[in-house]
Amino acid sequence: MKDYIRIASGQGYWGDRFDAPYDQVNEGEIDYLVMDYLAELTMSIMQKQKSRNPDLGYAKDFIPLMDTLLPTLVEKNIRVITNAGGVNPVGCMLAMREVAERQGFRDLKIAAIYGDDILHQLDGLIASGNDLKNMETGKSLSSVRKQVTSANVYFGAKPVVEALQQGAHIIVTGRVTDTGITLAPMIHEFGWKNDEWDKLAAGVVGGHINECGAQASGGNFFAGWQDVPRMERIGFPIVEAYPDGHLIITKHESLGGLITEQTIKEQLVYELGDPREYITPDVVADFTTIELETVGKDRVKIKNIKGKPDTPYYKVSISYFDGYTCIGNLTYTWPDALKKAHKADEIVRKRIEYLGLKFDEIQTEFLGYNASHGTTAHKIDDPNEIVFQIGVRGRNKADMQKFANEIVPLVLTGPPNVTGFGGGRPRVRDVIAYWPALISKEMVSPKVLTIETG
Amino acid sequence: MKVKLIELAHARSGDKGDTANVGIIALKPEYYSIIKKHVTADKVKKHFGNMVKGKVERFELPNICALNFLLHNALGGGGTLTLKHDAQGKTISAALLRMEIEVDETLFRE
Structure with missing residues (x-):
């Protein structure tokens, strides 16, 4: 087992700074590059693109990005996990394979994680008694059924872990949680068990730090934005994860930005609900026990993270025309x-x-x-x-x-x-x-498909 | 004496549908108890007046000397529904730091 792994954030949303992933890969050592491309509105736009052309429906920018990055990724043995697959992860995987084969990379394993897209199963689900009630209003989905433009289950880290175990170098997912793509490599590398709640929660906290890119490393930083070095080439965060479930948040030394307890605290409270119950498909994390400690320049340690068992539900993100x-x-x-x-x-x-x-x-x-x-x-x-x-x-x-x-x-x-x-x-x-709902975990299951370039 | 909350805390805000969240973090650990005492859910609701149509919830994170507020029905419907310029509530954090609270004069003496 490795002493630690470094998981770098390369993209906080689709349209984030385009060269951040290059810098993460080139400016220092990392083991994993994780990139978040999805939001509710994005899924709806992708469904529209896919309905016009069944080969589309994923984050198109991802393919040219990988075209450029691939030689370095292979050379440095960096694995990539991203939800760029949108509503067509398999299509994204095939486009990725084309790029890899054109460049002559053989035996490269590319995985797609799908099964989250339930748009075409909605009527069946409703008919069998899953009324997909709106979590905020309590209304049942049938009231807006005809206007629905996308419906995706949020999967957690588990299918990503499965793909990693199959040896995938590049994993493109559909609607996997933003935190799941950072948590998955920790489970895979350290062999964390499904009920090691505190460790899983640590991975979720790491994911929460990574998911908004530079917001953890000096971007949008209220307490000291005036003094953040070189924001024009801000270093995105890197989560250094350890087998016992503590983390060190850092960034590449050569890049701008800042990692301090204050930058981390601001990101910890970002889009937070009840801090004792940060619900994910893998674990319910508690943000009220976390301890921060500065352990070096641009290095903040996070420890004493606690977690509780996961809930029996997946969250579903449904979008509809209104x-x-x-x-x-x-x-x-x-x-x-x-x-x-x-x-x-x-x-x-x-x-x-x-x-x-x-x-x-x-x-x-x-x-x-x-x-x-x-x-x-x-x-x-x-x-x-x-x-x-x-x-x-x-x-x-x-x-x-x-x-x-x-x-x-x-x-x-x-x-x-x-x-x-x-x-x-x-x-x-x-x-x-946006129509947030819950669905019993038994009703849907993630699918993992890994292919090899030839 | 009265001080603005910006003297005692920093903050970040964001959205979840039509709910805005504002996390405020004490600039020094000794400010946390003052903030906790004075910045109640009721006071926050009053501070925002008609900007927040629903209830205000408050959660404590003593470990990082922070409070998290959920401001319900504060984003004009949220998402793509809203007509507000600040559709995601990104600037509400600074608006909360305008709040005035009563503190002891000795607080800022080193």
């Missing part, structure tokens, strides 16, 4: 910037009424004044400029389009000193709403 939004904006300047913005708001609202447009919601915000901090914002007496932003949400697409046409005309028909209309008419966008 109408449209359209948001437009214009910039008004001094003098009386705010008054002009208010006047523009009044005019648009009267136009909506005059034209008889029907919306479920109309909302105005004044950017540069109080859009983000609302009632808590301090007063500004005489702002130099204000961005007037008005948005509507509704179900009638024709009304949405008519609203979109009402913004730019204000330039010639409304208050003076207005700019920021270069983008033209605002776009009408689909609302893809």
